[in-house]
Amino acid sequence: MRKVNKFAIWAFALSSLLLSSCVTKVKENQSQPTVSINPLSVKFGDPYVLLASDGMYYMYGTGGGAVDGFSVYSSPDLVNWKDEGQVYRGNIEGSWAVANFWAPEVYERNGKFYMLFSADWKVNPTKELENFRIGVAVADKPTGPFKELSSAPLFDPGYPAIDGNLIDTEDGRTFLYYSRCCYKNPVESEIAEQAKKEGKFDEIEESWIYGIEVKPDLTGVIGEPILLLRPPLKLDDKQSEWESRSVTTGEVNRRWSEGPYTFKKGDTYYMMYSANYFGGKNYAVGYATSKNPLGPFIKSPDNPVLEKNIEKGGIVTGTGHNSATWSKDGKQMYCVYHGRTEKTGNERVVFIDKMGVDENGRLYVEGPTTAPE
Template sequence: MKKLLLYSGIIAFLVLSGCTEKKSKTEYSNPLDVAFGDPYVLKASDGKYYMYGTGGVKDGFRVCSSDDLVHWKEEGQVYKGNTEDSWGIGDFWAPEVYEVEGKFYMFFSAQWKENPTNELENFRIGVAASDKPTGPFKEISNGPVFDPGYPIIDANLLFSDDGRVFMYYSRCCYKHTVKSEVADWARKQNLFEEIEESWVYGVEIKPDFSGIIGEPVLLLRPPVKMDNKQTEWESRSVTSGEVNRRWTEGSYIFKKDETYYMMYSANFYAGKNYAVGYATSKNPLGPFTKADNNPVLQKNTEQGGEVTGTGHNSVTWSKDGKKMYCVYHGRTKASGQERVVFIDAMEVTNDGKLLVHGPTTTPQVLD
């Protein structure tokens, strides 16, 4: 009897003291206690997750680490630009880190200091390397990966089955005026005289990331016709009178079975209409077909929720690799204009449809 009472007391103590943490470690509510824009999660070979993103430090990037995707530890600044040795100046954003043969490579966007015509948007993509996911990351060259002749952002990589590496990026809207029925409509409505657009391109990149192979291929762009199924959700920043730009940016590609899925964000990143769609292809450089069930992630205020500005996502997997999670930024009433991180379950159904089960703010368990 004394042993039974002793065991009962131990169990009660563990429960009350929180030592039985299996449930508490995985139960969470969005948003996470992490303020990042453009969040990217690396599932590293050391068994941990590392999250990189835009904001939180001056002149570069910081990283947080986690064992369970819920509790994140601040690891500090991992890259610093705006130095004499860096090619990038001004703002830095959209870092993504890849582990390759024991080293870690960070792709990021920044303003290129080589700017003889004083362009307002002179963005390019660079690479920095480190022996650890927590840095410090040092640039592998004194310039961007390549110069296409126009500003580019939001690099994302695909390591294909045949050993080739592909880089995807977004051409900026800056000085990229595009004719379309949407632009004609906006002009007739006296909203905007012209509409600028950003487009997603793909290109093979050298295995050492020192340059590209071949020429970039246009993969995704906003629709031209008003009756296109994608026009309504991809044009909300224009049709609401918010801004004279239509974006296709923040791409993230992965392969499922024999299909390549490219997720992308549309509308103004700082506005409520930022949303995510996807397109599919049988080849890494397309052609890609946009999905009928787009958008797969968007604001939920019309349904009584409080989340807006959902976008620029990455994808990560559970420790056993069986479950997929969409990692993205958004805004709530509490966060105001600050972008905070959300993680929600996602899946590809048996009939090939990609679904994101979000945005959520109610308690749930992350398996």
């Protein structure tokens, strides 16, 4: 009978244990989330992401191949996105919206999904070139189909309005933020005077951000709109340089305050907004804060918090019109926005970067990034 080598048995057992541990570690590493690289393949402008009660993320935006309406992408992890197709179509019989479908946002409320969107209103007796209004569509699922809640826009402020955004307060009230378009809104300011003196433009039109209370069922408004944000009037205003770049570079005779996205942290409302020409490289994001949903809002001295990075060796320009979403455990906030690169050209594509509010109440965005996360 052959003698058993106890040392050999012990060594074999130890090596098997180590190998098993290594295999387990490899499997654990393989199960980690897929690496994300900006920009995403989704070709949206004005992206908005909803984390729905079914545990999935849904992204809506301008363009993306939709005809007279909007498409949606779904994702379990903010990394891998599936095209779910077109979920809303206007310019059909009974629709108030006939063209230029922009900036959809979707909210889950009482078991339904409500889409806030901008479009050209078919009622246009004076034949305005920009006749945009904000409307609401509703669906039973985040993937639609969405049907218009009314045969008319949510309300008519008497001027073109776009980029609707909603927030609910603890006392059960709902507020709408939107942007009045630059169209036929020339404004006298030191920036306009300088542009005229330099021979750039004879006048400067501006868009402004307003707020108004809306009915909880989103069928109408309560009260009158209140002006909340506008481009600065003075050249020595700290916000003037970055918010006026489209004018000072001779790009276009307009200044924008648009694309509001508002959330509350603690007792403070944070309103993120975009400035400069949405089709140019200087499009950027700032924010303002208030203790009340209808202001007054004070712009941050840290603005802009998101802008092009080509001067710093990066490849991204035209960063703007953002929304925000959260990780499923609610611990990490993400900024969702569109931008451009040399490779994508004029096509707007989606970026997602980490963001947050620090211990001093200062909002920050860790972007734009194009490296693995």
